[in-house]
Amino acid sequence: MTAPPRPGGGTAPPAGLAARLRSVPWRQDLPASLVVFLVAVPLCVGVAVASGVPAELGLVTGIVGGLVVGLLPGSSLQVSGPAAGLTVLVLEAVREHGLDSLGALVLATGVLQLGMGLLRIGRWFRAMSAAVVHGMLAGIGLILLFGQLYATAGRPAPGTGLGKIAGLPGLLADVLTGRSAPSPVLLGAGTLLVLLLWPYLPARVRLLPAPLAAVGLASAVTAIAALPVDRIRVEGLVEVVRIPDASSFAAVAGPGGAGTVLAFALIASAETLFSAAAVDRMHHGPRTDYDRELTAQGIGNTLCGLLGALPMTAVIVRSAANVQAGARSKASRTLHGVWLLLFAALLPAVLGLIPVAALAAVLVHAGAKLVPVRRIGALWRDHRGEAVVLAATAGAIIATNLFEGVLAGIGLAVLKSAWQTSHLHIGVEDPADPDGPLRVCLTGQATFLRLPRLLDALERLPADRSVELDWSGLRHLDHACTVALVTWAAQHRARSTEPLEVDPPLPTAV
Known part of the structure; x- marks a missing residue:
């Protein structure tokens, strides 16, 4: 039996073959992986710079998230890498313990997550109050936003959340009176404007991810106009890898290091598993196995620790881009790791063209998106107790630190629930x-x-x-x-x- 003739001559492929060709995952996963790669590059670099570590370490974590965690069972479509949600905590850890100890802290975090996954604790993260999680993200977002405002003006940020807020009037006065250099301020403002206007541009233009477009335009303007602004310092992928030695683990042994590891593990796990819940609502494919996903994150962070890189989580921005680009399987997130590796290995000098003020503006935008303004309004109308927990958690994080703020939020949520149930x-x-x-x-x-x-x-x-x-x-x-x-x-x-x-x-x- 022959295939029916085609209108333009020849024969049409059998219907079964055409269906199989349409169902091949790589036809959707390959372009989706390129989209995720383009979204990931500026975010990986920006998170690393904001965390006080070499830019390449952010790419190392992104590569591990793609090539290793991307192949492991757990979630099929969410993408892992360095996240803005851990920036504040990583910066504090590097300041307190030094960059050489970061690998040991992340390694211990991975081992702890691995144990939690094997003990099937992942599913229990679904019991955490949503108000506490959103309050945690809001507190992180506000600290990130306030801190990166200083970077857009070329000024060092104060070390505490309250100090960042208290210094904003002085920063604004310096910008308005010209005491701050105008070039980084204008460059950061322009980058932020591109990010805000990008969703309103034609669909064909928006095929390019907004962070990449904004950073690319800022880099081009900086190079063409020879602007006197700070740029990313490039050391090379191999040079930045710091395998922890015996002395590095001294930071983990003390109470401060142990608290940092616990905070890394709890916050990274919570962000990962809540991201998984959000991604599962965006597609109709296989659901996330929370315990396996937590185990996969533990393996990834263990490897990141061995390489002295940043801690990883599942990142909702990259995951959402992956789903919206039409990804069907794990191949897209794994391929995005391949593209990151090739970029870091073959084009590291490109990073040296990126102005710091542009990356700071990208993180200001990312920090603002972590603040759930609409959710706070809805909660205040319908569940005021939850809104109070959210605001109190965010405020406690700004006033103290991430770990203590989350514990305060959890305590308040438990007290609120106990009060409501004891009617x-x-x-x-x-x-x-x-x-x-x-x-x-x-x-x-x-x-x-x-x-x-x-x-x-x-x-x-x-x-x-x-x-x-x-x-x-x-x-x-x-x-x-x-x-x-x-x-x-x-x-x-x-x-x-x-x-x-x-x-x-x-x-x-x-």
């Missing part, structure tokens, strides 16, 4: 007969959080009336409230001549 209704029924007993009905959850309200209601009962206390409607009665009820009943019987009936009977000893 206690106290009903007092006064019969029409003035000589009849007062009936007190308790329903809901009687916990120590509601103890003041419970005691106030009981102590307001008159001593010259008989009382019927019905607590059969309580779903939970904790020890503190049990003691309070037993004590109140004993005192009421001692000072009143009227009877007190309790149903069901209270325990005689607590």
Whole structure:
């Protein structure tokens, strides 16, 4: 049997063959990998520079995220690499422990994540309060935004979040009065303007990712106009690799290093797994296995630590670009790692053309996008308690540090949930007969959080009336409230001549 003739001559391919050709993953994955690569290059470099490490280390982490984590099971379409969410913590770690100790810290982080994945702890990250996670990202975004504003003006940023905010009026005054060099300010402002206007340009123009276009234009203007601005310093891919030695692990042994490792592991894992949940909602392919994904991230960070590179997470910006570009399988994210490796190996001098102010503007834009303004508004309208947790978490991160701020947010979320779930209704029924007993009905959850309200209601009962206390409607009665009820009943019987009936009977000893 021959294939039917084609209108223009020849024969058409069999229908089955055409269907198979259309279903070949690389037809979608190859162009998607190029899109992700173009998005990843400026972000990898920018995160590295903002973290106080050589630019090439960001590319090393991106390469490991593509070539290693990209092949491992877990999530099929999300892309891993250096993330803006860890920039603040990495910068603090490098300042405190030194660049030579970064590899040991990241290596320990990877081992901890690997153990968490093998113990199947990944699924438990889904139980973390969404308000705490968004508050964490908002706090990180604000610190990143404020800190990179100084870089766009060519000024060093203060070391603390509050210091960055306090110094903004002085920074603005320096810019307006000309005490700051105008070239980096104008270059950063122009880069930010390109990023803001890019979504409104024609679709054919927007095929080029906005960060790459903005950085490329800034680099071209800098080269053509010979602007006197700082540029990225290039050391070479091999030269920046720092394999940790025995002395490097001294930073991990102390309490400060152990706290940094724990913060790296918890925040990177939370960001990765929440990113996975977001990416799963964007496509109809296989769902993420959270424990396997956490294990894959542990393997990736272990390797990044051995190379002295930045810690990695799954990055929602690159992952979203991967899905939107039509990726179908892991091939796209793996190929993006190949392109990063070829770029770093063959074209490292290109990095030396990039002005620091342009990368700072890219990170200002990225930091602003981490602040969930719309979500805060929606939460304030519908769930004000969640909005308070989000804002308090972000504020605590700015005022203290990332780890302590997240712990404060988790504590506040737990307290809020405990308060909301310990709902206690106290009903007092006064019969029409003035000589009849007062009936007190308790329903809901009687916990120590509601103890003041419970005691106030009981102590307001008159001593010259008989009382019927019905607590059969309580779903939970904790020890503190049990003691309070037993004590109140004993005192009421001692000072009143009227009877007190309790149903069901209270325990005689607590």
